[in-house]
Amino acid sequence: MSTIVVEGVEVDTRHWINGERVASATTFTDVSPIDETPLGEIAAGGPAEVDAAVRAARAAFPAWAALPVAERSAVLRRVADGIDARAEDLARVETRDNGSLLRSHRRGVMPRVGMNFRYFADWAESLRHDDREIRGHRERITYDPAGVVAVITPWNAPLMLATWRIGPALAAGDTVVVKPPEWAPLTASLLADIAHEAGLPPGVLNVVQGTGAEAGAALTRHPDINRLSFTGSVPTAGVIAAAAAPNIVPLSFELGGKSPLLVFADGDLDLAVGLAVEQFDNAGQVCLGAFRLLVQEGIAEEFLARVIDRASALVQGDPRDEATDVSALVSRAHFERVRGFVDRAVAAGAKPLLGGGPNAALGGLYFAPTILAGAEPGSEILTEEVFGPVLTFQTFATEAEGIAMANSTRFGLAATLVTGDPGRAERVSARLNAGTVWVNCFFVRDLGAPFGGNGRSGIGREGGDYSFDFYCDIKNSVFSPGGWTVSHGEAELGAVSYREAERRAVSHGEAEQRTTETDGTDA
Structure with a gap:
């Protein structure tokens, strides 16, 4: 069967890839911790499903990234509205799936899930740096979408911690492949339905279920992902880091604690x-x-x-x-x-x-x-x-x-x-x-505050600008004040490199005082 009913809520057990439900030849059993009863058989993805999801995300990326920020944010706010409208369904399903308190899901967790979309949609619209000035030149710092983001989430708060990453990634203009935890996969499937109903284009958000050894491993070593965010244990993080290293994929790890x-x-x-x-x-x-x-x-x-x-x-x-x-x-x-x-x-x-x-x-x-x-x-x-x-x-x-x-x-x-x-x-x-x-x-x-850990508790920080620092490629564009004009047969500063301009100035005995020139231009 492709759907199961959990606490009166119908949940599709197939993957969500490129805007469609996709079955797998194999499944795994999802068991409720409340009484250790099986909830159903869930599609178990592997390299083929992961590759299809990453290819879908890559194909969807140019259009989603090119969409004006205000339009992207409007879609994400509709996703947040859909989450809020189905908060009770999400709370009941996740309680049954991972055993967390229903009262906590109702009062705090599910409201935060919607907030993760709404907050970062708002933040993306205000994200900017003031232009800088260096020797008459204007420097403009911009946030460019990074590409395809892999999100691997834990079972203790699966939907909230997934959307804490999915929200800013989508707001940044990235596309996402998420692998939910095999011990609590169901609310990720419901999120796919909600996002689709809100108008999120096919391929922008993909959900591939499965075990860490199969779906997780295939995702972390895939050569066409651009960012990887993982929440979980230290040993698993080491395996993921080794798998992602050959592709030089930037990582964000939120790991354990002993606080x-x-x-x-x-x-x-x-x-x-x-x-x-x-x-x-x-x-x-x-x-x-x-x-x-x-x-x-x-x-x-x-x-x-x-x-x-x-x-x-x-x-x-x-x-x-x-x-x-x-x-x-x-x-x-x-x-x-x-x-x-x-x-x-x-x-x-x-x-x-x-x-x-x-x-x-x-x-x-x-x-x-x-x-x-x-x-x-x-x-x-x-x-x-x-x-x-x-x-x-x-x-x-x-x-x-x-x-x-x-x-x-x-x-x-x-x-x-x-x-x-x-x-x-x-x-x-x-x-x-x-x-x-x-x-x-x-x-x-x-x-908006930074969140992350030191030592074995993780790598990096997320939240507010810190999230966009990770989910974006940050660009510095330097504009010459004089354009590309030519004077006395020689290009003005801005048409040649700073290193060459300095050499010419020195050669004519006209070197400027260099008290403010240690800006890393030559690095």
Whole structure:
């Protein structure tokens, strides 16, 4: 069958290539983490489907890139309107597909999906640099569409994180081939329908489903892609980088995290406890989560008691129930991975203060909210990303010690800091190794601000101009003030290179003072 019905919503299980539905000879089974029941058989793409999608995107690129920005943006706003109109359908399908809370999809995730299109459509229309002047010459910096963009997305927030890349890429004038996650592919298929209904031309957005080993590998090594954006794990990023390297494809990687929640004794304890418990959101399957609780001595005992009390009251269960706080992990393979981290930590001496294993009352893929203490510094549980509802607890004495502990991993995606001292907030945030630092807050960011990680947390930044810096080829055009006129049998400056003009000036004893000439012209 080419369609399935999920939570009352019909979803096409075929690829979307060049404005048409395309089947594959092979399929894979999509399983709901809520109860581990199969949702349906999904078309599994490989090199042939990827090549067809890339060729379609390449063919569609000239017309889409040439479309005036205002017209492109108008199409993207219609896509946003279509997303908003179907937000409930998208929320129900994605909840069933990846197990995230329905209430979160309704209140925050799906509104953000529409915003990703609308925001970057608006931003593209205002994107410009002021002209520059150098020795009477005018320099104009412009953003040219780069070409075909490959987008490979994760399963923890598949539609929101896909559109965070698709939105600016399309607004920039690029065309896109997206490979959704095999553990949660369905809302990408619905997005294709919505974009088509909004008038997005054939080939501008293509969706190829499949596994990383087949569809993902074929896409990352394809010689006709111009940008590649990936969100996922560090090991997979290494494989992708190696595959893309021969084609010199620019990469944007948003990878893992092992972020700290750094709580000082002068901070608001109520706030700190609330932020700690918030880290169990989406069953801990959040790259930005602050899963390392680092608490200053003196308040540590009270903080820990209050966090355990609050976390014990969290409701774990079916994510379609509005009362549920913590749902299931996305797959059996991931469940076993998380359990392995905890089992190894406990075997090495860590003590579970809360949870520590599967939720015995629920069974299935439900892993109980867990807090571990007593892990050895430098141990796996403190340095590697678990990506589950597992927090670790440590204490520190001084500000310097707290900063050192916060920076003691190879990751640098985010950090959260709680303090009542403005001076400390400035000092500590400046020294934390993180792409984003939240001070007395969490998960607050304007879409125009840069987002990305340091170290093993990624490459590059996206958001606002930073997105267009990646999805565009940035051009500098230098215009001579005198055109191409000829005087005394010799071309004026602007008709010859700066190097040649300088040589002539020097030869006549007329070299200008060079206090402002280190502009890289000769590089």
